[in-house]
Amino acid sequence: MSNTCLHLQIENDATRFADLGVAKFSSILNANDVAALDAMFPTLPPRTAGARSEAFTSGARAFLGSQSSLTALASNLLGFSNANLSRIQVFNKSEGANWFVPWHQDRAEDGADRPVSTLEQTVALRIHLDDCNEDCGPLEVLPGSHLNGRLDAKAIKQKLASTRPWLCLAERGEIVAMRPLLVHRSKRATRPTARRVIHLEYSG
Numbered sequence: 001m002s003n004t005c006l007h008l009q010i011e012n013d014a015t016r017f018a019d020l021g022v023a024k025f026s027s028i029l030n031a032n033d034v035a036a037l038d039a040m041f042p043t044l045p046p047r048t049a050g051a052r053s054e055a056f057t058s059g060a061r062a063f064l065g066s067q068s069s070l071t072a073l074a075s076n077l078l079g080f081s082n083a084n085l086s087r088i089q090v091f092n093k094s095e096g097a098n099w100f101v102p103w104h105q106d107r108a109e110d111g112a113d114r115p116v117s118t119l120e121q122t123v124a125l126r127i128h129l130d131d132c133n134e135d136c137g138p139l140e141v142l143p144g145s146h147l148n149g150r151l152d153a154k155a156i157k158q159k160l161a162s163t164r165p166w167l168c169l170a171e172r173g174e175i176v177a178m179r180p181l182l183v184h185r186s187k188r189a190t191r192p193t194a195r196r197v198i199h200l201e202y203s204g
Contacts, residue, residue: 021179022179041092070175080204084202101186129172
């Protein structure tokens with residue numbers, strides 16, 4: 001049975017995030033920040049699930065890279081003085097693009113696995129521009145599963161047998177932070193409308 005992902009206040013307790021590999025924050029962005037991101041979100045064709053940084057204008061990419069509150073959050077979670085924005089993706093689960101992704105780790109870049117050492121020094125911030133409830137096909141994670149490096153299908157199955165998944169629900173403007181090696185999946189939305197997410201990866 002899935003369990004709602006708790007709103008973990010870890011700004012001053014990186015140990016919790018280090019152990020779990022996931023957390024949710026509700027006070028990093030204000031209403032003006034979210035409205036600005038609304039205006040910059042790329043226009044995606046109806047059946048397109050997502051896009052990479054090239055879909056953003058250069059101004060939008062610069063805006064994302066200059067957001068000190070996001071950089072500070074990523075730096076704190078990584079334990080670095082100044083994390084660098086290294087990857088931008090967007091997702092929009094809608095009626096025309098309502099996908100299912102099985103349990104996996106975010107390991108690949110341009111078709112090749114990234115080194116584990118790189119992934120262990122990376123954190124993703126998933127900014128929600130729409131409310132994401134249980135009907136929206138939210139992110140589902142296995143807390144703590146990032147601590148075992150690269151996992152094959154058998155190891156992921158073993159994790160599923162011993163770890164209770166968390167369902168990462170979020171309201172507009174909230175951020176779900178996660179480690180790329182955290183085992184996760186995303187079911188199809190049962191009531192697809194729009195579930196826009198800006199996925200930013202930071203590294204040292």
